[in-house]
Amino acid sequence: MLKFDNVSLKYGSFLALDKVCLHADKGELVVLLGANGAGKSSLFLTASGIHKAAGGSITWGAQELVGSKPSTIVEAGVVQCPEGRKLFAHMSVQKNLELGAYVHRGDTGPSKRILEEVYALFPILREKKDDAAGSLSGGQQQMVAIGRAMMGRPKVLLLDEPSLGLAPLVIKQMFEVIQRINQSGTTVLLAEQNAFAALKIAHRAYVMESGRIVREGKPEQLLADDSIRKAYIGA
Numbered sequence: 001m002l003k004f005d006n007v008s009l010k011y012g013s014f015l016a017l018d019k020v021c022l023h024a025d026k027g028e029l030v031v032l033l034g035a036n037g038a039g040k041s042s043l044f045l046t047a048s049g050i051h052k053a054a055g056g057s058i059t060w061g062a063q064e065l066v067g068s069k070p071s072t073i074v075e076a077g078v079v080q081c082p083e084g085r086k087l088f089a090h091m092s093v094q095k096n097l098e099l100g101a102y103v104h105r106g107d108t109g110p111s112k113r114i115l116e117e118v119y120a121l122f123p124i125l126r127e128k129k130d131d132a133a134g135s136l137s138g139g140q141q142q143m144v145a146i147g148r149a150m151m152g153r154p155k156v157l158l159l160d161e162p163s164l165g166l167a168p169l170v171i172k173q174m175f176e177v178i179q180r181i182n183q184s185g186t187t188v189l190l191a192e193q194n195a196f197a198a199l200k201i202a203h204r205a206y207v208m209e210s211g212r213i214v215r216e217g218k219p220e221q222l223l224a225d226d227s228i229r230k231a232y233i234g235a
């Protein structure tokens, strides 16, 4: 289980995360909803060891992640696909994917097989494997970002707004792929503003406002809630 227990984060004097408690059980697909600035990315960056929590603990099984190095956290199986994709635009698609396996460079055996799995999941990436990542469409770049995270051999995948800026049809395909990744055994924590589509594939969801978790529930409970619908679905 990935567990956030009273996690706080400060940027200077600004409290970006205020005693956040949240968990994702093994095999779950958990969605984190929240408006711009709610703290979703901050939470992910803290789990990944990019930011250091000011208080609380984040555990993956028996392992404490607060204070661990980002590379150690990836090695443990907690892998982030960051908001905005963060690809190396001038490097080829395949080089970008291979970089996702960097922490496993001492044990390259499985990486070839996982690369094949990524190409099976996103056939267009095989066709474009030698193209510069920056030359791909937004949706294709998002596929590279997800594929690169998979090369890190995630047991838990932290997906930060994968649908950002994509066309509706591409978003639909993206959510189908995320569901497939989850169904093949990877625990997924998915931050999304595309609340309706995300809730449709979620097992459970949290709502975040101003650094705090304000709601937790099953997708059907949140979808049935008028205030949630007004704030996050617009219907």
Ligand SMILES: Nc1ncnc2c1ncn2[C@@H]1O[C@H](COP(=O)(O)OP(=O)(O)OP(=O)(O)O)[C@@H](O)[C@H]1O
Pocket: 011, 014, 016, 034, 035, 036, 037, 038, 039, 040, 041, 042, 043, 083, 193
């Ligand atoms: N590096 C930083 N330094 C200072 N403040 C920051 C930093 N990163 C984020 N913040 C602030 O922390 C708050 C939470 O930001 P965060 O990026 O986590 O929100 P978010 O929920 O991911 O929003 P979005 O949906 O727009 O990506 C915001 O008020 C933001 O301005």
Ligand SMILES: [Mg+2]
Pocket: 040, 041, 042, 083, 160, 161
């Ligand atoms: Mg964000």
